[in-house]
Amino acid sequence: MAMLSRAASSAARRPLLPPPRLLAVRAMASSLFGHVEPAPKDPILGVTEAFLADPSSDKVNVGVGAYRDDNGQPVVLSCVREAERRIAGNLNMEYLPMGGSVKMIEESLKLAYGEDSDFIKDKRIAAVQALSGTGACRLFADFQKRFLPDSQIYIPTPTWSNHHNIWRDAQVPQKTFTYYHPESRGLDFSGLMNEIKNAPDGSFFLLHACAHNPTGVDPTEEQWREISHQFKGLPVVIQREMPRQSEFSLKMDTKLDVLSHTQRTWDFMDKEQDA
Ligand SMILES: Cc1ncc(COP(=O)(O)O)c(C=O)c1O
Numbered sequence: 001m002a003m004l005s006r007a008a009s010s011a012a013r014r015p016l017l018p019p020p021r022l023l024a025v026r027a028m029a030s031s032l033f034g035h036v037e038p039a040p041k042d043p044i045l046g047v048t049e050a051f052l053a054d055p056s057s058d059k060v061n062v063g064v065g066a067y068r069d070d071n072g073q074p075v076v077l078s079c080v081r082e083a084e085r086r087i088a089g090n091l092n093m094e095y096l097p098m099g100g101s102v103k104m105i106e107e108s109l110k111l112a113y114g115e116d117s118d119f120i121k122d123k124r125i126a127a128v129q130a131l132s133g134t135g136a137c138r139l140f141a142d143f144q145k146r147f148l149p150d151s152q153i154y155i156p157t158p159t160w161s162n163h164h165n166i167w168r169d170a171q172v173p174q175k176t177f178t179y180y181h182p183e184s185r186g187l188d189f190s191g192l193m194n195e196i197k198n199a200p201d202g203s204f205f206l207l208h209a210c211a212h213n214p215t216g217v218d219p220t221e222e223q224w225r226e227i228s229h230q231f232k233g234l235p236v237v238i239q240r241e242m243p244r245q246s247e248f249s250l251k252m253d254t255k256l257d258v259l260s261h262t263q264r265t266w267d268f269m270d271k272e273q274d275a
Pocket residue numbers: 131132133134135160208213241243
């Protein structure tokens with residue numbers, strides 16, 4: 001009891017400084033990491049910062065693409081609330097296998113390709129769980145670098161700006177392909193098809209499966225068929241990103257179709273390789 005009160009009174013006299021070990025780390029950090037420049041600000045998140053700093057009462061944030069109600073508050077879809085309710089208290093809190101939750105992967109594939117997809121039934125799709133869309137891209141870029149070090153990635157012009165950073169940091173050579181046509185504010189379809197035709201063997205193409213960021217311009221169903229057909233004639237590999245399926249669920253049927261078409265391309269390529 002006496003010891004406790006001595007400790008308590010000395011703590012009360014102690015000046016409000018961080019513990020010495022922390023100070024040592026800070027001192028070291030300033031010399032070790034002194035040359036590290038802060039990363040440049042993300043242009044879209046920068047709009048949010050400008051929005052928050054703006055004192056106007058009539059302001060609207062058109063930076064980040066997220067639903068807001070009439071009071072500018074986030075809209076949480078009722079299906080999200082329902083999903084929260086169903087999983088609350090039922091989650092597996094153990095470590096997952098390296099590839100992620102098998103059940104979640106199975107259900108995600110069904111969502112993307114359809115319950116009755118032959119690709120799933122015939123086990124012609126390999127999938128792993130990744131941390132978010134950014135994490136999935138990075139995982140794929142690292143995979144590409146490790147196992148196909150001579151390949152390159154074709155990224156649409158324009159695209160979500162992080163695509164460039166992700167493949168740059170994974171040290172995969174990048175090319176861009178024509179996508180948006182500013183005059184028509186639509187797809188530069190012939191430009192896109194030409195670039196696919198002229199891509200070197202073994203290239204990867206990054207396609208947004210729906211709600212292309214930042215233009216919102218997607219190929220029509222017929223155009224997807226032609227794109228898919230064009231890929232079939234070439235040993236190029238497609239990567240598809242579909243980060244917006246919840247926001248653009250009305251487009252789900254088209255998107256499923258897109259995935260099936262491009263999956264057929266993969267399928268075709270596998271058969272070619274087996275032959
Ligand atoms: C095309 C695209 N991919 C990936 C992401 C990021 O996804 P996540 O927030 O799940 O990392 C975005 C976010 O805007 C995006 O537009």
